[in-house]
Amino acid sequence: MRKLYSYWKYLLTLNVIIFLNLKLRAQSNLISEIEINDSVIYQTIDNFGASDAWSIQYVGLWPNAKKQQIAKLLFSKDFDDTGKALGIGLSLWRINLGGGSFEQGDNSHIQDEWHRGRSFLKLDGTHDWSALRGQIWMASAAKSFHVKDLLLFTNSPHVNFTRNGIAHASKPNRSNLSETHYQNFAQYLADAIQGFKSLGLQITYLSPFNEPQWDWIDSKQEGTSYKNQEIAKITRKINDEFEDRNISTLIDIPEAAQLNFLYQSSQKKPANQIFSFFNENSDYYLGDLENISHKVSGHSYFTTSPAIKLLGTRQNLKDTLDNYPDLKFWMSEYCILGDNYGExxxxxxxxxxxPALYMAKVIHNDLTVANASAWHWWLAVSPYDYKDGLIYIDKNKTDGKFYESKLLWTLGNFSRFIRPGYYRIQVKSNDENLLVSGYSNGAEKVIVVINSESQTQKLRFLNMSPNFQPKTYITSTSSNLSLHDIQEKDYFILPERSITTFLIQ
Structure with missing residues (x-):
């Protein structure tokens, strides 16, 4: 009996192997098809970006050759003689305006000194612009590479204005900024923008509130919560200050900690923020302010898995924004957090x-389902043992090695080629295993194809001329945004576990 059982188990295993082999053979002969319809147009892309928090305050002071190379990786749009990209061509750079915790040192109660934020405003009320010289260097490098937009963000008001005299909150569900200091905070932000301008750096956008849904009572970084009514009052103060000083910088709100906080109601968290700030029937309406950006910002954290949440959250956001035709959605911060349901x-x-393929999946769905007009990664340069950086460095304040990641080059498959002013176009695929999106500026088309499978895929473009020969740039296990010839007689071969950008002129 035992021998008979083993025999049938053997036959079953053999049949499974044969079935899988036949399936693989069938798949290997299948040619996926893509149809481009550039007459159907969706959102216009504003930018792709990343943040200087917190490492650039040190990296910007590293030896010149190293920090120049890091800047080139982030901002360059050039290629070497073989066609490999020298950088990912970011078109927005996020600058962290710290709340003064760096100057407080251990008295800030922030354990990791790399998370302590520098500010030009000193504890004694005087100004010292050299305090931000590392960040100023990198922002100036971004400008030299013709980065379109600079965004200034702050996680906490300056410690001179907070309730507890430090840059993170002490009590849950309570803002660390009292109403008596709203005007001081507005003046401080206006001073910062004018100070950057005096150094040759024009701040396009200001983000005054970061993830206001969280309490920020731990000692990990700067931060404070805000209620919607508080955000509205402070934003009006900032807008008035900007108008008085003829500052053209646009105010970017609300930097929601999760995308669902933009459209869902909650009794425990500041939520339903699209309605709160951009519906004329709301008590907190801000849409008529001169300096409001009409771009609602939210973070993709905690909404990327499982698939039903990934797609459902973004579809709900898109459906909500359909009722606000003057608004755009910016996905303004993301890195890989948590266990993501085991993914x-x-x-x-x-x-x-x-992690690069996971990032690519998130970018794809943010752009194609939620209609994001901008997409920003969190840390451009990370010293941590975490999936949070594009470039990694030794945790050394004065010098060290740096390391490129596939996350860097995968973002480049989008950011290097989809430039500000490009618009998303309709692209259809008959293969659900491929994630495909398309963009154009009228003169050229950019098609990004993500193949997460552990095997190559054959791909054919429909309704193209017989002499169709796009340039193809690939990020894979063996390639970093490099030019490849992957065209056979009538199809293209996509490498396994790869992101491919087709440039069609």
Whole structure:
């Protein structure tokens, strides 16, 4: 009996193997098809970006050759003689205006000194612009590479204005900024923008509130919560201050901690923020302010898995925004956090293709389902053992090595080619295993194809001329945004576990 059982188990295993082999053979002969329809147009893209928090305050002071190379990786749009990209061509750079915790040192109660934020405003009320010289250097480098937009963001008001005299809150569900200091905070932000301008840096956008849904009572970084009514009052103060000083910088709100806070109601968190700030029937309406940006910003954290949440959250956001035709959506911060239902974990630095493919999936859905007009990664340069950086460095304040990641080059498959002013166009695929999106500026088309499968895929473009020969740039296990010839007689071969950008002129 035992022998008979083993025999049938053997036959079953053999049949499964044969079935899988036949399936693989069938798939290997299948040619996926893509149809481009550039007469159907969706959102216009504003930018792709990343943040200087918190490492650039040190990296900007590293030896010149190293920090120049890091800047080139982030901002350059050039290629070498082989066609490999020298950088990912970011078109927005986020600058962290710290709340003074760096100057407080250990008295800030922020444990990791790399998370302590520098400010030009000193504790004694005087100004010192040299305090931000590392960040100023990198922002100036971004400008030299013709980065379109600079965005200034703050996680906490300056400690001179907070309730507890430090840059993170002490009590849950309570803002660390009292109403008596709203005007001081507005003046401080206006001073900062004019100070940057005096150094040759025009701040396009200001984001005064970061993830106001969280309490920020731990000692990990600067931060404070805000209620919607508080955000509205402070924003009006900032707008008035900007008008008085003829500052053209646009105010970017609300930097929601999760995308669902933009459209869902909640009794515990400041939520339903699109309605609160941009519906004329709301008590907190801000849409008529001169300096409001009409771009609602939110973070993609905690909404990327499982698939039903990934798609459903973004579809709900898009459906809500359909009622506000003058608004755009910016996905303004993301890195890989948590365990994501077993799909991927945030802990552990990984320079390889696995986190890059996960990032690519999030970018694709933010752009194609939620209609994001901008997409921003969190840390441009990270010293941590975490999946939070584009470039990684030794945790050394004065010098060290740096390491490129597939996350960097995968973002480049989008950011390098989809430039500000490009618009998303309709692209259809008959293969659900491929994630495909398309963009154009009228003169050229950019098609990004994500193949997460562990096997190559054949791909054919429909309704193209017989002499169709696009340039193809690939990020994979063996390639970093490099030019490749992957065209066969009548189809293209996509490498396994890869992101490919087709440039069609």
């Amino acid at each position: 991927i974990i945030g802990n552990g630095r990984d320079l390889g293709i696995e």
